[in-house]
Amino acid sequence: MSLETDIKQKKFRNSYQKLSINLKYTSNWLGYREMDLFKEHDLTSQQYNVLRILRGQSCSGVKVSDIAERMLDKNSNASRLIDKLLAKNLAKRTSCPNDRRAVDVVITDEGLALLEAMEPALLEIETSLSEALTEQEADQLCTLLDKLRKSE
Amino acid sequence: MSLETDIKQKKFRNSYQKLSINLKYTSNWLGYREMDLFKEHDLTSQQYNVLRILRGQSCSGVKVSDIAERMLDKNSNASRLIDKLLAKNLAKRTSCPNDRRAVDVVITDEGLALLEAMEPALLEIETSLSEALTEQEADQLCTLLDKLRKSE
DNA sequence: ATTTAAATCATGTTTCTACATTAAATGTAT
C-alpha cells in the first residue's frame, strides 16, 4: 500500500514533508515486526540493541557511555537498560581498573546464545525484505538515507 | 556522516540488516530534530500527529478508532492522547448522534492556531532537508520506502 | 596543594506506553 492510503492523507505540503512522514511510518512498521520477535525472548528493542553493541566488542567490554553513544535511541537510559540485562544474566559489569568512574560491560555466554537463537528469525525478516527490494535498491535506499542526514 | 561511523559498526550481515538499522537511525535522527520544536509548544510528537490528523478532517470530526488507525505509532493510546489535547483546549469531544459508542473528536480554533504557529519552523526543517536531497531524490526515497513495505 | 570543572554512572520522579479489563452501545441470529 502507498503511504497515502495507509494513513489516509491525500495531500502533503511538499516532497519533504511526505518523506518525513513516510520515514517515520516505515521505521515504525519495521519496528513492530521486530518487536514481536523481541517479545518472544523477553527483550525490548532497546535491550536487543545494547546486546548487539556488546557482541560487537565482546572481547574487550564497552563503557556505559560508549553504549549510550552508539545506541539508535539516544535518549535511552543505558544504565537502567544494563540493569535489566544484568538481572537476566545476559551481561555483566566489571569495574574498569584505570578509571574508576567507568564501568565496563561485557556480554555473557548466555547473552551471546540468546542473540544466536534470535538470528534465524531476524534473517527471515531480512529475507522477506529481499522480496520487496533488490539488493541494489536496498543499498540505494541506504545511500539516500545517509545523504539525508547530511543536512544541518 | 555515514552510518558506519555514526554507530561505530563496521560490518553488517547483509544489505537488508544495514538498511533496517539505517532506517531506524535516520527516523530517530529526524524525530529528534522535530521533538525540539514540539517541546517548545508543549506537545509530544504523538500529540502533534493527532492534531495533524484532526486538521485533515476539521469539518467533520474523527472517531477515536479512526485516529488510532491513522496514527504513525499504532500502539499509542488515542483515548489518553485526546485527554491531553482536551486539557489544553486543542481539541474537543462531541458524541456521535448516530452511534453513541463513538466519539467524534474535532480540533479547536486554538488547536488550528497552534498548528499554524508551528508551520514556519517545520517548513524550516523541510527546507534544510532540501539542502541534502533534491526533490527527485526525496520522491525516489519515498517510492523505495513504499516498495519496502510491500513485503510480507 | 586547593579549588574548580568535567566526566561517568546511578537514582528519583514524572510521564508515557503496552496490555488487559471494563462498560456501554450496537449488530445479529433465533
Add this chain to the structure above:
DNA sequence: ATACATTTAATGTAGAAACATGATTTAAAT
C-alpha cells in the same frame, strides 16, 4: 424480544522512557 457476539472507547496497572538531580572520580587551573 432475547441472547450473544462485536464494536467502541475509557480505565487500571505494570513497566519503560524521559528528564533532572546526585554521587563519585578524574582532570585542569591557579
